[in-house]
Amino acid sequence: MTITEEPLALGSGVTFAQRPLGVLTRPQAQGGWKDWVSTVDHKKIGIMYGVAAMFFFVVGGLEALLIRTQLAFPDQGFISADLYNQIFTMHGVTMVFLFIMPLAAAFANYLIPLQIGARDVAFPRLNALSFWVWLSGAIFLNTSWIVGGGGANCGWFCYSPNSGIVFSPTHGVDFYAVGLLITGIASLVSAVNLIVTCLNMRAPGMDLMRMPVLTWMLLVTQFLLAFALPVITVALLLLLFDRTFDSQFFDPDAGADPLLWQHLFWIFGHPEVYIIILPSFGIISEIIPTFSRKPIFGYTAMVFSGIAIGFMGWGVWAHHMFVSGIGPISVAAFSMATMFIAVPTGVKILNWLTTMWGGKLHFTTAMLFATGTVAMFTIGGLSGVTHSLAPADTQQTDTYYIVAHFHYVIFGGGVLGLFGGAYFWWPKVFGHFLNEKRGKINFWLMLIGFNLTFGPMHVLGLQGMSRRIDTYSAGYGFEFWNLMATIGSYLIAISVVVFFYNVWKSKKEAVDLPPPGPDPWDARSLEWSIPSPTPEHNFDELPQVESFDHWWFQKYDIDDEGKVVRIANTDDVAQDGSATDVHLPSPSYWPLVLAIGLPLIGYGIIFNLWLCVLGGLLTGGAIYAWVLEPVDDPDAGHGHDDHHDEAAELAAVASGAGSDNEGEG
């Protein structure tokens, strides 16, 4: 029973094994592809999330263009009705689960540790696991085009009994169910990880009420994810069991109630709306104060309205179901709750406006995107309030008015803000600016294209044009606005091309330009106190936080007359990134291996259960190796600066992934 005391004694007490399964020696290399596939660095993981999300943005965008091309003129047969169903379903699923959520995760991963003054997230390897599992699920979902007989064709909400085997006989819905289960595991793991990071890893003095608004909004988002994902997990499993094992959850003939699906889906689905929008709210809450040269107005109100939105988001789900016959009491209650949720949202909008009020406004590209977000989200919010009136909603349901509304919220409120964030933090992440001139072209094209696409849909909806219909007849007055919307959608596509061109060209031009320095925007939060691009160890020494906007108060003070005076040069108070002996968590291949196992299990459920065995072995083996491999590589050893307990980390994986997993298998 005698064991040697290791200096890096691990909670699990498991001895170190460099090659737990005899393969895949622990990576040591710096740089190259091995570095990327084995990294546990939250910054690299954030960048990978961003790149992958933008890839799926293009995929979902091409699907949108196909939809709009089909609808440009009446009575077109450009794509068949069946293919149209698959395309609009996959457009929705891709944009929500494979673009906005991971892009928000990119910001969360990159920025939360920096904004709270931490060296990494609480569980670096689980963080890598989240990314790879999400990516494997995303790829899995899209392989249904090739091997599943087409994409899912039931709408992103996949109402039953339409999603059942009778009405959706291809494997599309199976891929939908399993794919979203896999990405759900990723989001759940990531949510727990980031909540623990926010609660436990803050720098000295960084009280919760000193955290930047972005971090706060991301924290609320992670709580929403953590609590909403189990609900959709159950719904998807019931659907999968119905389709695969002939269970009777949604078959009305057998006495089941298809409304159960709607409830479960929207109990998840409405918090999901706030999961999409709150990160963007947080991003613009960083951009607007910076370029108004004023602190954010009503920080406390900002934080608490975010929390209030998070809470109230749980009490409004049935407003998606007003016409499904849920009864007058339910309709009245959810109608009221929906009106109330406009209050905290209104608080936020007023706070952004009052932050800008009287400020010295600098309309950089990031600021343009931020103000665009406020304006567009307000329109979407107001049309949302019109849905809360159940009688009006009865007319609007399933028309293009709804499509207009949620695109104003999700694209206008969500995507514009995320683009603003990209322009804002680009110098911090990559060490060079995105060109402002091209950025402004990008913004105006996107804003005009967006309004031209979705603005007319309000009119079309009120005229009575149905959603999800693959074409329309001439003579109903739909022609003009449909054509406008299609033109608008191509403008959006051009603006995205401009963005990618800007990314490519700005990098080429950067060699001739001066580097941005640590704090190019003269900003307020901690990530701007360290060099750009961020050094691998983040902070040379952890900051001692004394107030909200701590970094800004390093540079400025307020004199007796209430005037702002500069007290230090940015370069004098910023860290120079020169620390060399910081011990960082070691990279690992096992998150990737584990992630490869899950889609194999998925294919197994759909095609051949033997594949499940293979996938299960891969997943199980990876978990086993994960436990035996220490968090900290003793060969790369430095000091005693890390604190990640193996077995519990694993226990969380095993039970988290396992519970979802086993249900599938």
Place this chain on the structure above:
Amino acid sequence: MSTATATADTHHDHDSHATNTGISNNKLAMWLFLSTECLLFGALISTYLLYKTRGNGDVLPTDIFDIPFTSVSSFVLLMSSLTMVLALSAVTRGEMDRGKAWLLVTAMLGGVFIGGQVYEFTSFYREGLGYTTNPAASAFYTLTGFHGVHVSLGILMLMSLWVAAQQGKLTQKNTETVEIVGLYWHFVDIVWIFIFTVIYLIPPA
């Protein structure tokens, strides 16, 4: 929750082990995970409650419940919580032999519960309640099956701890690992406390 945690403890010298909340990352993560599990089991329990009378003319789970039998297996699971906490208590004191014994007893009690569930499912199937018989049956098997999977994973974790302890890799230093596995185990138990009352004991109106 926000104000409570704002009182971060500040006496961490150079030791980065100290966290803002004073709770280790692992333990906090496990508790967060367990609170999300409430939503998971809640959905499954609600599904069953909604469907429990929907037999489509066939036999219902409530028709064939064997309450005395399930009471015994429920009691076994409840007592496994006692042995789990005794295992943790022993490991905390460094009495590894005793701790190992209690871990093994806990895993065995869990095994007895799972055995009971297998027996229950088999006998229900013989009485005509298949997984696809009706919505009530599907919901019942999915709910209790999910719980069974959770118990099985717990047994796996307990056995891993036991093996690690047997090899001398699990020592008093690792008290918290045992505690975290214990948290999971107790949670599975309290879910069953709920299921036992709401699903089994409350008779149809």
Place this chain on the structure above:
Amino acid sequence: MSEATAVSETHDDHHPSDWDYVKIAGILAVLTTIEVLTYFESVFTFFETRWILLTTLFVLMVVKFWLVARMFMHLKQDKPILSQSFAAGLALATGVYLVTLFAFDFFFSA
């Protein structure tokens, strides 16, 4: 046998003894026995009154749940944030699913 170690320093105050745990388990056993007795309505005829039965069962369930979470899971000794986060999940689940069942006329069938 109380070697204070680094691991236990966060919660070494007032930990229940093994005997305390056994006593709690005893209480749990008694409560479970009462629960099971409700099944034998023919012997304990007052359980035929539905509200007495339901009240009894629910009170016993909540007490058992509370005892295990509080004592065996050490919520009593641990930091409040753990109780709070668990209570948040529990309350949220209870809330949304009760409303769902209500919307299905589960409690007041027409």
